[in-house]
Amino acid sequence: MRHTISVLVENKFGVLSRVSGLFSGRGYNIESLSVGETTDPQISTMTVVTRGDDRIIEQITKQLNKLIDVIKVVDLVEVDHVEREMILIKVAPKQENKAEVLRLAEIFRGRIVDSSQRTYTVEITGDEKKIEAFIELMRPIGIKELVRTGRVAMAREGVKPK
Amino acid sequence: MKKTGAEIFIDCLKKLGVKHIFGYPGGVVLNIFDVLYDDKDLKLILTRHEQGAVHAADGYARSTGKPGVVLVTSGPGATNTVTGIATASMDSIPLVVFSGQVSTMLIGNDAFQEADIVGITRPCTKYNYLIKDVNDLSHIIREAFHIATTGRPGPVLVDLPKDVTSNKASPLCSDEVKVRSYNPTYEGNKWMIRRAALEIEKSKKPVIIAGGGVILSDASAELKTLAEVAGIPVTMTLMGLGAFPGSNKLSLGMPGMHGTYYANKAIQESDLLIAIGMRFDDRVTGKIAAFAPHAKIVHIDIDPTSIRKNVRVDIPIVGDAGRIMRDLNKAIQKETKKQWNEVRKAWLKQINTWKKQYPLSYTYSDEVIKPQFVVEKIYEITKGNAIISTEVGQNQMWAAQFFKYDKPRSLLTSGGLGTMGYGFPAAIGAQLANPNRTVIDIAGDGSIQMNIQELATAVIYKLPVKVAILNNHFLGMVRQWQELFFRERYSYSNLDVVPDFVKVAEAYGAVGLRATKPDEVEPVIKESLKVKKPVFMDFVVDWKEKVYPMVPAGAAIDEMLFEEKEGKKEKKKLKAVK
């Protein structure tokens, strides 16, 4: 099963490689990883999306907790939370499809962030389903390039881990 | 007044109570070596290889419980420490390794003798640091010792760029160390401890498996109380040997691949397994699916990741082994008034039957020296009162089987990584820390050649370690596997030319002794103990000898192979170990 794990870490030199090294060294996979500072510049949050049975996920959270630089680990599967990912997608629609791209972008509350003679670059934010749905719709139209931020997630306020 | 980084470094180590550093110099650490030159209290033991320095510091740490300290140069000096660090890491041994590094402004430029040792050792240290500012030096040194020695101990590496050792700072050395994100759990959960106590009370066939964690936590007394009060037999993993007296009648010796039949049988038949400070290594469990099928498992360990990593656990208790056993002992004594001996009678009787049925044994010969006989003789002559280190291979297993360790910290062996070349430098480190004890490395002729250069260190520092080489002219354990599982195809396991170890010893200024006949074994051991110098004892042993019993890889631990008795040749008699 897929889990989104939020990891609060000391914002120290090398901490990213400690976390990613833990996954590669023990053969756990990372589906996505995003990192950024919190309001306290000494602390960063990492959001890791990973996959595994209960035993593996238990090991992953324990192993993360064991890293000296890790302050807190929350497996968001256990708590009510919100998740978002952003993508930038560059499409090269044929003339007759151009309007369709604009229409779909609007339906998905996306934004056209760049356009050229032959391409549009669309920004879409949302949960995984929405992102996947948009990508599927763009596929027949002609995707030239796609970049994803990876998932970020946050527990809802007042919700304690089960 | 400001001091240089090198001076602050030495001051800090002394404040932390360090008396000995094991090390080797080189360009970027010369500032530190220059300060050491005049220092009367802090001595550097100059080994002949950086790997030797780390193993020696490790032997020092294992035999005393104090952290071992290492100082090496950058690049090749640093990379030479990796095997030693990984060895300590697998066995949770507290070490602080200081490596020199090129100056901060050169880092990343592939400068001369630059190696990214922080990157290289990240997976085999508990934590590591690259110091970039001399002002961070003193608190990082304190933090490094703190992390290495607390919680589940382990090696910590501190990388010291050359300019950090020459730059100046105010030598403020705060005593307080607080790492916000590092808070090991020591106290066990009270509710879980109560549950464990109730299970112990209910159990008819309990077994304790004690691991290295009991020794690291200095909890042998608590373990003895637990076992004796509640009448529970104790088996010890390789790392746990000595945690409970091997000669105690509740001792089952070692479990697992080359463990005793009765330890494995007891585990398989038990209804309650109390695992303390051990991590269910595959050498202990054999086939996991068939391991201890009837047992509830209580697992006490300071490292939460050890719990439920390999085996299912019914009652997990995270914390310090000693404190938890103290609480457990209280809970048991309070809640149960039964006569344990009565309750356990049937179980202990069953175990004694197994002990009689399949004791550890080998076939004695008075023509060729059996390696087990050498180990037995060492045990007899030292009366078990020695610090034994081992190399890896058959020698290690025989040292575990045929010497009974009654005290903790008396067996130094590379359990987790299985590092050939560990035992000899470890013995040197242990001898330095324990000048009045007998320290013996039980070695193979292959392993001893991996760090044989440390003979110079032993001679120069007058450390009278003894090395008992069980010389079978083979990489014996490899040969054993090839004999049993590869149709006797001895691919590259025959060492062909083995040096004359007596001459090697003499060349270094040590003493060399040789025994080729069983009746020479005792005199050679006795002679070696009389000599106040390092001694190599070359025991030319039966190369065909194998380590038994044996659980083939992937089998359940009670599916053991035993020695095949070669017909009924005269003069061969089965010799049981008392």
Ligand SMILES: Cc1ncc(C[n+]2csc(CCOP(=O)(O)OP(=O)(O)O)c2C)c(N)n1
């Ligand atoms: C550094 C290292 N290399 C290889 C091995 C694999 N290995 C395990 S036991 C063994 C043979 C050891 O031979 P020897 O030291 O002569 O001991 P014996 O088994 O004969 O007692 C080898 C090569 C190892 N454990 N360590």
